[in-house]
Amino acid sequence: MSSGSLTIDLGALVANWRALDSRSSAQVETAAVVKADGYGLGAAQVARALARAGARRFFVAIAEEGAAIRQALGPGPEINVFSGHMPGDTEMIHDLQLVPMINSIDQMLRHVEALPGAPFGIQLDTGMNRLGMEPPEWAALHDIAMQQGPTLVMSHMACADDPDHPMNAHQLRAFSEMTQGLNVPRSLAATGGILMGPEYHFDLTRPGIGLYGGLPFAEAHPVAHLSIPVIQSRWLGPGETVGYGNTWTAPHDTRIATIAAGYADGIMRLLGPGLNLYAGHTPCPVRGRISMDLIGVDITHLPEEPAALEVLGMQQGVDDLAGLIDTIGYEILTSLGGRYTRRLHGA
Numbered sequence: 001m002s003s004g005s006l007t008i009d010l011g012a013l014v015a016n017w018r019a020l021d022s023r024s025s026a027q028v029e030t031a032a033v034v035k036a037d038g039y040g041l042g043a044a045q046v047a048r049a050l051a052r053a054g055a056r057r058f059f060v061a062i063a064e065e066g067a068a069i070r071q072a073l074g075p076g077p078e079i080n081v082f083s084g085h086m087p088g089d090t091e092m093i094h095d096l097q098l099v100p101m102i103n104s105i106d107q108m109l110r111h112v113e114a115l116p117g118a119p120f121g122i123q124l125d126t127g128m129n130r131l132g133m134e135p136p137e138w139a140a141l142h143d144i145a146m147q148q149g150p151t152l153v154m155s156h157m158a159c160a161d162d163p164d165h166p167m168n169a170h171q172l173r174a175f176s177e178m179t180q181g182l183n184v185p186r187s188l189a190a191t192g193g194i195l196m197g198p199e200y201h202f203d204l205t206r207p208g209i210g211l212y213g214g215l216p217f218a219e220a221h222p223v224a225h226l227s228i229p230v231i232q233s234r235w236l237g238p239g240e241t242v243g244y245g246n247t248w249t250a251p252h253d254t255r256i257a258t259i260a261a262g263y264a265d266g267i268m269r270l271l272g273p274g275l276n277l278y279a280g281h282t283p284c285p286v287r288g289r290i291s292m293d294l295i296g297v298d299i300t301h302l303p304e305e306p307a308a309l310e311v312l313g314m315q316q317g318v319d320d321l322a323g324l325i326d327t328i329g330y331e332i333l334t335s336l337g338g339r340y341t342r343r344l345h346g347a
């Protein structure tokens, strides 16, 4: 078998959820965001592990994801959909008991006409200009929406990964003003907002990335461990080259291992120049271009050919990879792809 091995540490995932839960007071509910297939790590397994640990509310981006989570969890836990009630979603929302976060008057009308009495939440825009109602639209809908009894009123923060950003206090103020006097549970904070302290917590928090071991939750336990088997290795003499485009030339005798993963597996081409893989604690630099399914790695300094090399694990995490190419851990995780053999640890 030559597929890489992606191990999801469910024990670490649960520990991260508990650690984020403990950042807010006991009255504050800690939900879990499992959109994009649980940030690429497998939404069904992630949601089941968190439900066992006590999470009672899950968030997804679109109704189709909510349907998959309902199938994984069965009846009971609340599944909220950020994109709200879109055309074509009605049957899924009804049959799988999803709760749309209503983003506009149009969505509100669609929801009450198609599914009168069905639960919903409200999403407000407090400055991110992405999803939710802005103050004038909310003012127009407010009384009607409140008569229908939303289960939650939420908004999302644009700059919560930077606790010093003035946008945070601005959005906190806007959210407080837009929801003042409402007798409905409120939610503003994702991972970054949780870390900023109790005034951002309201009644419910919605962590995503911190559960999966990513920044801004610096104390998170790593959840994704990725190891790629070596298919073969060879000695190069000085002046020989590796991979497409001959971009790397051996300066001296060099042993190159070819491993069974590439950019089709989320190890992006741009990562090539600065990336090390690990044999235990020993870094081994990538040589030449990353191909679709294969990568050349310098193992000259190892005593023997390793069976596999580690991409993600105790030596480097998703944010180390992200830092090499000016992106974020979220993008590394959600790019990992479907070709790995996935294993669960600590289930």
Ligand SMILES: *Cc1c(COP(=O)(O)O)cnc(C)c1O
Pocket (backbone or CB within 6 Å): 033, 035, 082, 155, 156, 189, 190, 191, 192, 206, 207, 208, 209, 210
């Ligand atoms: C993705 C998302 C979250 C989770 O954010 P993290 O930064 O991953 O914790 C919470 N709320 C909304 C609206 C989101 O889109």
